[in-house]
Amino acid sequence: MTVTNIVQKVRDGGRVSASEAATLFHEAPLPLLGRVADEIRARQHPGDVVTYIIDRNVNYTNVCVARCNFCAFYRPVGSDEGYVLGFDEIFRKIDETIAVGGGQLLLQGGHNPDLPIEWYEDLFRAVKQRYPEFRLHALSPPEVIHLTRMTRLPVAAVIDRLIAAGLDSIPGGGAEILVDRVRKLLNCYGKATADEWLDVMRQAHAAGLRTTATMMYGHVETVEERIEHLARLRDLQDERGGFTAFIAWSYQPEHTQLGGYEATGIEYLRMLALARIVLDNFPSLQASWVTQGGKVGQLSLAYGANDMGSVMIEENVVRAAGAAYCMDEVEVVRNIENAGFTAKRRNMHYEILGEPFFRSRAVPRMLELAIARAEGDTSRPEELTQYAARSAGEKKLRSQPQ
Ligand code: SF4
Numbered sequence: 336m337t338v339t340n341i342v343q344k345v346r347d348g349g350r351v352s353a354s355e356a357a358t359l360f361h362e363a364p365l366p367l368l369g370r371v372a373d374e375i376r377a378r379q380h381p382g383d384v385v386t387y388i389i390d391r392n393v394n395y396t397n398v399c400v401a402r403c404n405f406c407a408f409y410r411p412v413g414s415d416e417g418y419v420l421g422f423d424e425i426f427r428k429i430d431e432t433i434a435v436g437g438g439q440l441l442l443q444g445g446h447n448p449d450l451p452i453e454w455y456e457d458l459f460r461a462v463k464q465r466y467p468e469f470r471l472h473a474l475s476p477p478e479v480i481h482l483t484r485m486t487r488l489p490v491a492a493v494i495d496r497l498i499a500a501g502l503d504s505i506p507g508g509g510a511e512i513l514v515d516r517v518r519k520l521l522n523c524y525g526k527a528t529a530d531e532w533l534d535v536m537r538q539a540h541a542a543g544l545r546t547t548a549t550m551m552y553g554h555v556e557t558v559e560e561r562i563e564h565l566a567r568l569r570d571l572q573d574e575r576g577g578f579t580a581f582i583a584w585s586y587q588p589e590h591t592q593l594g595g596y597e598a599t600g601i602e603y604l605r606m607l608a609l610a611r612i613v614l615d616n617f618p619s620l621q622a623s624w625v626t627q628g629g630k631v632g633q634l635s636l637a638y639g640a641n642d643m644g645s646v647m648i649e650e651n652v653v654r655a656a657g658a659a660y661c662m663d664e665v666e667v668v669r670n671i672e673n674a675g676f677t678a679k680r681r682n683m684h685y686e687i688l689g690e691p692f693f694r695s696r697a698v699p700r701m702l703e704l705a706i707a708r709a710e711g712d713t714s715r716p717e718e719l720t721q722y723a724a725r726s727a728g729e730k731k732l733r734s735q736p737q
Pocket of ligand 1: 399400401402403406407408409426444445446477525
């Protein structure tokens with residue numbers, strides 16, 4: 336099929352095949368791809384509202400046994416630079432989030448062998464006890480898989496335990512590219528295969544949770560493999576309908592073992608528009624301004640995105656790999672309105688919560704990204720000793736006189 340025929344098929348409401356998607360990516364002019372994606376966005380979201388969420392991205396530990404070669408964030412077990420956040424530190428971060436109008440933590444971290452499932456359950460219960468309305472969007476599929484290995488429980492049982500403790504929804508991190516050839520090259524096949532990632536989401540949806548889906552592109556994958564990734568997400572969404580949104584971001588190469596270059600802004604817009612066309616059963620697409628910057632983030636609203644994602648209070652993962660864009664609520668809203676849209680606050684379920692928070696209450700401006708903990712802070716949270724040490728490093732540390 337030619338580009339013209341495929342575009343007509345999409346405009347008539349048809350679904351593109353993998354080979355048609357590849358033709359669009361390789362051959363369609365970018366303005367045409369953007370126009371088609373924008374038409375789909377306008378059909379799915381009539382009116383002029385663009386949403387965003389105020390939440391905080393908290394990385395509870397950077398200690399990780401997975402060692403993905405694209406990751407600049409993790410530290411191996413026993414590293415002097417490894418940290419685990421204490422419950423009190425996490426409460427403080429929640430207080431700061433509530434003060435700027437937020438109602439949710441996006442809580443993710445490394446695969447730390449010294450944090451058993453009880454640590455997560457105790458944390459979730461403690462958060463819910465102190466902040467009953469506060470939401471926990473937590474633990475991407477590879478973290479859930481890690482807990483199945485630690486507990487020797489099936490995925491559904493781990494998810495049930497986490498829900499009972501207070502888990503509200505699951506973020507779509509760790510998907511990278513859902514093709515095992517790519518996962519092996521990125522050294523992330525061991526943390527979760529493509530099937531394992533999808534199965535966690537399937538089980539989460541079966542348990543009644545809503546989740547997001549992501550894609551990290553621009554490293555060792557082919558365009559055809561990106562499309563296979565999208566097709567696998569589309570299939571699962573047909574089956575379960577549990578994904579609320581899709582977020583694509585480009586690989587950030589700085590300080591990583593894999594190295595290489597970052598994909599350009601034009602490639603991002605092309606990828607975003609293609610995702611809107613292929614993922615015809617996904618209600619929302621987020622603009623990834625955290626990796627692309629505010630200006631490309633704003634342009635995303637003309638290339639299929641209907642949501643500006645999260646107001647960024649804290650970021651540790653892509654920042655470690657070189658991306659450090661920061662926008663507080665005032666900036667996010669300014670970018671949305673300047674693109675000709677009306678900005679509304681939402682929750683994880685994409686329900687509108689209201690007008691921008693800063694217009695009704697004085698809030699502190701946050702023009703610099705917070706980090707997990709101050710540099711050089713090697714303090715250890717007290718509660719860690721309540722859980723049995725599993726790693727040799729942790730056992731040795733505990734055997735030393737304090
Ligand atoms: S991407 Fe996640 S799982 Fe992989 S090394 Fe980094 S922290 Fe660990």
